[in-house]
Amino acid sequence: MSLAILWLRRDLRLSDNPALAKALAAHARVLPVYIHAPDEEAPWQPGAATRWWLHHALADLAAQLDGRLLIRRGPSLETLCALVAESGAAAVYWNRLYEPAAIARDSEIKRALRAAGTDADSGNAALLFEPWTVHNRQDRPFRVFTPFWKQLLSIGLPHSPHAVPALADRLVTRAAFARLDGAALDELGLLPQIPWDAQMAATWQVSRAGAEARLDEFLATDVRHYAHGRDVPAADQVSRLSPYLHFGQLGPREVVAACRGHRQAAADFLRELGWREFAHHLLYHFPHTADAAMDARFDGFPWRDDDAQLQAWQRGATGVPLVDAGMRQLWATGWMHNRVRMIVASYLTKNLLLPWQAGARWFWDTLVDADLASNSLGWQWTAGCGADAAPYFRVFNPVLQGQKFDKAGAYVRRWVPEIAALPDNWLQRPWEAPDDALAAAGVCLGDDYPRPLVDLKASRQRALDAWATVK
DNA sequence: TGAAATGTTGGGGCG
DNA sequence: ACGCCCCAACATTTC
Numbered sequence A: 001m002s003l004a005i006l007w008l009r010r011d012l013r014l015s016d017n018p019a020l021a022k023a024l025a026a027h028a029r030v031l032p033v034y035i036h037a038p039d040e041e042a043p044w045q046p047g048a049a050t051r052w053w054l055h056h057a058l059a060d061l062a063a064q065l066d067g068r069l070l071i072r073r074g075p076s077l078e079t080l081c082a083l084v085a086e087s088g089a090a091a092v093y094w095n096r097l098y099e100p101a102a103i104a105r106d107s108e109i110k111r112a113l114r115a116a117g118t119d120a121d122s123g124n125a126a127l128l129f130e131p132w133t134v135h136n137r138q139d140r141p142f143r144v145f146t147p148f149w150k151q152l153l154s155i156g157l158p159h160s161p162h163a164v165p166a167l168a169d170r171l172v173t174r175a176a177f178a179r180l181d182g183a184a185l186d187e188l189g190l191l192p193q194i195p196w197d198a199q200m201a202a203t204w205q206v207s208r209a210g211a212e213a214r215l216d217e218f219l220a221t222d223v224r225h226y227a228h229g230r231d232v233p234a235a236d237q238v239s240r241l242s243p244y245l246h247f248g249q250l251g252p253r254e255v256v257a258a259c260r261g262h263r264q265a266a267a268d269f270l271r272e273l274g275w276r277e278f279a280h281h282l283l284y285h286f287p288h289t290a291d292a293a294m295d296a297r298f299d300g301f302p303w304r305d306d307d308a309q310l311q312a313w314q315r316g317a318t319g320v321p322l323v324d325a326g327m328r329q330l331w332a333t334g335w336m337h338n339r340v341r342m343i344v345a346s347y348l349t350k351n352l353l354l355p356w357q358a359g360a361r362w363f364w365d366t367l368v369d370a371d372l373a374s375n376s377l378g379w380q381w382t383a384g385c386g387a388d389a390a391p392y393f394r395v396f397n398p399v400l401q402g403q404k405f406d407k408a409g410a411y412v413r414r415w416v417p418e419i420a421a422l423p424d425n426w427l428q429r430p431w432e433a434p435d436d437a438l439a440a441a442g443v444c445l446g447d448d449y450p451r452p453l454v455d456l457k458a459s460r461q462r463a464l465d466a467w468a469t470v471k
Numbered sequence B: 001t002g003a004a005a006t007g008t009t010g011g012g013g014c015g
Numbered sequence C: 001a002c003g004c005c006c007c008a009a010c011a012t013t014t015c
Helices: A018-026 A048-064 A076-087 A100-115 A145-155 A174-179 A198-203 A208-220 A222-229 A242-246 A252-285 A296-300 A307-315 A321-333 A338-351 A356-366 A372-383 A398-405 A410-415 A435-440 A456-468
Strands: A003-008 A029-036 A070-073 A091-095 A119-123
Touching: A003 A018, A003 A076, A018 A029, A018 A091, A018 A119, A029 A048, A029 A076, A048 A208, A048 A242, A048 A356, A070 A076, A076 A100, A100 A119, A145 A252, A198 A321, A208 A222, A208 A242, A208 A252, A222 A252, A242 A252, A252 A372, A307 A321, A307 A338, A307 A356, A321 A338, A321 A356, A321 A398, A321 A410, A338 A356, A338 A372, A338 A398, A338 A456, A356 A372
Parallel strands: A003 A029, A003 A091, A029 A070, A091 A119
Antiparallel strands: none
16 A cells, blocks of 8 residues: 655645645555745745735645644655655655745755655646746747737646546545644744734635635626726725635636636636736746846836835835725735735835835735745836836826726725725825815824825836936 | 826817 | 917827
């Protein structure tokens, strides 16, 4: 009765899981293992919000596995070698990751396991197309999204999940599992010391069932209005699937499969899945872009350094309602609507002229869907320094964006309640409201709600002047 | 997946 | 009737 170790990382699902399928194809029993080794992902070890999510995702997976998920602390290679010795496993299977540090670690582990006589193999659970399988006519990686996406569509999106045989009676036996020494999930210290997660818990159902429910609900309702609905933060007609996809509680093939009946309506949504693929493509082929701009002109860009303003941005106290609303939604729920992400990122990198890396770091720590590839692409896109990025001079005006996409002010009123009584006309720009309107709304600027950190018009001009020095 | 500045057009008021 | 001005509405250019 041969045994295989299934090394789970960010593929926390039992369906559409090629590593699990490989394990079951070649071995009678499977021992599922999660190894906690955050230092190995340095300098991008998981942030606080993703650790919170991971805790609950692991708890859910352990429940699906009838309690037989073995949890240990790293280092990964030593832990795997020890487990092979203790369990008598003949092989280790996992699904691939694509961050530079993870690739280096996993390659070394595969080499070392094989050298020690243990079979080791990996699969693709996370992407529709792995980065090295797609290239342009010159045999080079893509740097522009549209041709990249066209090529994926012309190849054809994979629309059937990886088949996995039933696992139930092929888990490692309870007796064998009991002999292995595992850590309790709580010992990993993934949950916050101070309980800041109440609203997160109220917002998210961090489980496979939650992922399936979210996908079903999105496809049953919002996907039909996605093209426009996705622009309205208060309507929130978006999928919210990103954290599930990040941890692999849901696989991209499963998403594509579920969209099949909605092909036309889902086309715009699938395009966003394409951006996720593109992000991984870029990070794999240009691994420095997690930290440095793709566009080398930005190496000399005169970013400012202002901790007080960075902190005001982080806390949702810039004095610009839509920006503050987004930052507070992020802090409270671990997530921000994508249009608002672009707006707060534009505000940080252009109006405040602070480096996009500072914003990326904050998102990394606070987003439940923090993903190195998507986060790096998103920030470089908005900052104008990435591949196929918005040009630097494209500066969002958060007042106009609010008037366009939060017309009735529902989003701002929800997250910035202290100015909720202001009429629509002044809600997005309280600093221009006449005294009597402020008084009637019970708002004292600088007291109840901050005055703006910078003047939008002047700071826009300052950003354009800065750009002129390096372009 | 911008916004602002600048240019053009056409209707209406008016002398 | 006509030229002139104003200005909103739209289009184009620039950042």
